[in-house]
Amino acid sequence: MPHTAIADTPQLRVELRGVGKSFGGTPVLRDIDLVLEPGSVHALVGENGAGKSTLSKIISGLYTADRGQLVVDGEREHFTSPREALDRGIATIAQELALVPELTVAENVFLGREPRTAGWIDRKKLKREFLEVAARSGFDLDPDQVVGGMRTADQQKVEILRALARGASLIIMDEPTAALARHDAELLHDVVRQLAASGRTVLLISHFLGEVLALADTVTILRDGRHIRTAPAADETEATLIEGMLGRTLSSIFPDKPVVADDAPEVLRVSDLVAPGVNGVSLSVKAGEIVGLAGLVGAGRSEIAHAIYGSVPRASGIVAIDGANCPADIPRTLKKGIFLISESRKEQGLVLGRPIRDNVTLSNMGQIASGGWVRTGDERRASRGLLDRVTVAGDDRRDVSALSGGNQQKVLFGRALQKVRKLLIADEPTRGVDVGSRRAIYDLIVQQAEQGIGVLVISSDVEEVLGLAHRVLVVRGGRIVAELEGDAMTEENIITAAFADPITTGGAA
């Protein structure tokens, strides 16, 4: 049910009628009818590649529909750029934030439309107008703080304020919490509620079904570009959503944990590792064991991963694979059998302008080439085989940038499967991945462990860590502050250790 509106915000009723869209002849959206009621939170769920982002991009003017109509407040609209949509009151909070890190909060909010006096930016007026917008939204932000150092959740608030300052009444958020730690995600949830309470409409795309059910008034399910149904969130449960998205039921999100033999040898031993952001870490992983690294964003989990992988220089400490010392040099750590699936697929993982095929085979070209000469037949088969295992269908000669976010993540995972490794480090392996495919990735991780590969999983999703790992290490300030095993592996213990002040956890490794 829509929240009651506050008088001064313009209301916007956005409607899609029979909207269809194809890319290169392949339909990705078919005949979509949808109404976004003003003052409500409307969630959009569906598998990776279902067409959620495409749909939102049509509304926000980034793409044009091939057929059908976009109707805003009863008028047919033909946006040819995001700018035109913004002028009509439709704004998108992109997942990759578009702020200027060197500028302050207020400057970012009014970027490009600063109040001026005789050509000079009027700082007093800037601040006054900022406080006005901030007060109306209920956000508590320091206008003079420099954006660069702020946490992602606060930066998102700045983006939202920027949208509000430009008079946006429909705000589209495409997976806004995918990269947020739980605490920050909750902050963003409050923001979404405030926006709806102020009469604005929020179109929320998310793979976290709990979040969807808690926030949304209405949920729309897409599958393979088709509109499955739109229903009040109150009528849905996680199970009904999953069934609608996948077209089948999913008994459990997590696979059974593989058994680790008591006498399983140690594959990884790290002693007193010091590196940028890593302040003396010792840990070990046994063959077939899945170890979770939990902690807050910025606690140093990714830094530990990179120090082990050798992608940053190590100041001191030893990393040993099967007892043999492993120098900090990626080609050599790869040869020793360590593989890192890095956290940010766009910056650290994929070469976006290259074909899917090239991307998935990149880390082990030796397998598909003799003496530096690529055997294209083998390349094609290797790529197809890897993509099948990570369930990415379609022509692999397309650029990887044409894939949906979740499928890009799976391509990156596919690289890890090129050959049998000894240690697999997966940094946020399911970021932006839908429930069904998430299960596919969990299955892959478990399969790896069953083959005797040690796995180190980093995740901000506590449930994921608990559901996958045999043992959890909690990281804070570049150190391991707690080791949890068996019955001690609870959400509460992880969160306490991740937040706690040194006194309560001082004794831990």
Added chain:
Amino acid sequence: MSIETPEKTAPAPPRAPRSGGAGEQDALRAFLRRVPWRSVAIVVPFLAVFVALSIGSPAFLSAQNIGNVLDRQSGILIIAAAATLVLIAGGIDLSVGATYMFTAVVCGTIIVRVGGETGAALGIIVGILAGLVIGLINGIISTYLKINPLIATLAMSFIILGATKLVSQFGKEGVGQIRVDVPEFRWLALLKPLGVSLPTWIAFIVLIVLGVVLWRTTFGRYVYAAGGNAEAARLAGIRVNVVRIATFAIAGTAAGLAGVIDLARTPSVPENDAIATTLTFTVLAGIVVGGTSILGGAGAVWRTVLGILFIAMLYNGFTLLRIDPLFQGIALGVIILVAVGFDAWSRTRRR
């Protein structure tokens, strides 16, 4: 589990335009949307100018004219193909012109000083090796020493031109230029196996080899990855610096080879820095007009070949049609802007 849209409808061939406004327009629009604009970009104007010149000037399509153009362009084609690898790997080489000049002078000086067949052989080998060494230096300072390749090779370009003058003092007899009009050396340019000049043959082979290296080898994949996303490439286990140095080394060697070949064609080295600068600019112009991205990560050797030949054809056309050569520079500048603008447009083209 099906993740992507299930229908694998092969892109339908463009339908014959139907009569009746809306349908025709839709079909046309669908066709235009499906054309991979970025990949055809250079082909269309290249063919257009080729056909236009063939019609406009009977002399153009003669075997002699085409042969001359190719012979004269062989050096620049070799350099541009190699410099394409540098650009794709995420670097840029502004010193190819200077290197070309330097290697020609080194080669010429050795031939003058040593003389005979030994001198010619030694000149050719040392000239090419000098290019390789310069390329390695370029590569090392722009990777391990972390100096931006634009600046690094710009600085190197001045250093190399200075060194060229230093060396040439030993090769000059009296005041004139270095002249190497000796048969022991000039066969390199004068031989015509199967009626095609040896420089054209060499260029042809080099282009094929570089094109195939980029297209079908592990190294080629690494070149694209290094330029497309250096950090991702590094984390995937590619030694990005080594790959980049290799591309610079290839470019240097190519400049050396071109310097030696052109010396054999001319057969003297004029004392003029502007020739080096113009060469560098023309190489870059050809690469860009062909459609290789200046940002790295995308491009191909065949594109550069078309780009360079397009420019050459244009100049040739100006001469044949007796248009004031004054306008050549202006025309080329406009073409570069159009090419780059088109590239930007096709990149951001709305879906």
